[in-house]
Amino acid sequence: GNSVTQMEGPVTLSEEAFLTINCTYTATGYPSLFWYVQYPGEGLQLLLKATKADDKGSNKGFEATYRKETTSFHLEKGSVQVSDSAVYFCALRGEDTGRRALTFGSGTRLQVQP
Amino acid sequence: EAQVTQNPRYLITVTGKKLTVTCSQNMNHEYMSWYRQDPGLGLRQIYYSMNVEVTDKGDVPEGYKVSRKEKRNFPLILESPSPNQTSLYFCASSLRPREKAFFGQGTRLTVV
Numbered sequence: 001g002n003s004v005t006q007m008e009g010p011v012t013l014s015e016e017a018f019l020t021i022n023c024t025y026t027a028t029g030y031p032s033l034f035w036y037v038q039y040p041g042e043g044l045q046l047l048l049k050a051t052k053a054d055d056k057g058s059n060k061g062f063e064a065t066y067r068k069e070t071t072s073f074h075l076e077k078g079s080v081q082v083s084d085s086a087v088y089f090c091a092l093r094g095e096d097t098g099r100r101a102l103t104f105g106s107g108t109r110l111q112v113q114p
Numbered sequence: 115e116a117q118v119t120q121n122p123r124y125l126i127t128v129t130g131k132k133l134t135v136t137c138s139q140n141m142n143h144e145y146m147s148w149y150r151q152d153p154g155l156g157l158r159q160i161y162y163s164m165n166v167e168v169t170d171k172g173d174v175p176e177g178y179k180v181s182r183k184e185k186r187n188f189p190l191i192l193e194s195p196s197p198n199q200t201s202l203y204f205c206a207s208s209l210r211p212r213e214k215a216f217f218g219q220g221t222r223l224t225v226v
């Protein structure tokens with residue numbers, strides 16, 4: 001079945017540091033890949049997505065590239081801010097998922113210190 | 115404003131006492147689903163609904179029921195809650211399954 005593995009947190013960075021959160025997946029065919037962000041006390045929000053190999057999703061300074069050869073979708077940001085502190089979830093929806101769910105990773109908590 | 119609204123936000127209950135968590139969306143979305151979020155496990159789908167009167171099990175449906183009598187509402191029902199259902203619950207909706215999902219703010223349920 002489909003699965004998503006992401007690095008365990010928490011990840012603690014200083015403001016303006018470079019961020020990478022690793023995400024790898026297992027799925028047949030060509031799944032769609034997503035990053036969701038959950039700010040404290042809120043629900044999940046879609047941050048970015050990519051629907052085919054070599055696509056780059058980007059939003060709010062965050063980027064992730066769909067790498068079919070390494071089955072990865074790592075999240076990066078060049079300069080983090082305190083306001084980026086949140087939990088980040090990598091997720092996929094497989095080609096064969098049909099009506100069913102997004103498959104989520106376990107989440108990575110990011111803490112950015114001033 | 116497009117939104118998914120869950121109620122209540124917080125609930126503490128006792129084992130065996132039936133409860134309902136409501137979910138409502140104002141975007142005329144066809145697809146709605148319930149997830150639970152547990153530490154180290156991410157989000158797991160409980161039930162989903164393709165449209166009115168069409169519901170199906172997700173990955174962890176045991177102990178839960180749902181109904182979809184109207185397009186905008188998708189309540190989650192725990193007939194006899196148990197402590198292992200203590201979790202953070204999210205409702206989500208999208209126009210279709212592969213479209214962007216909008217999430218509610220979550221309901222933190224504690225069963226003692």
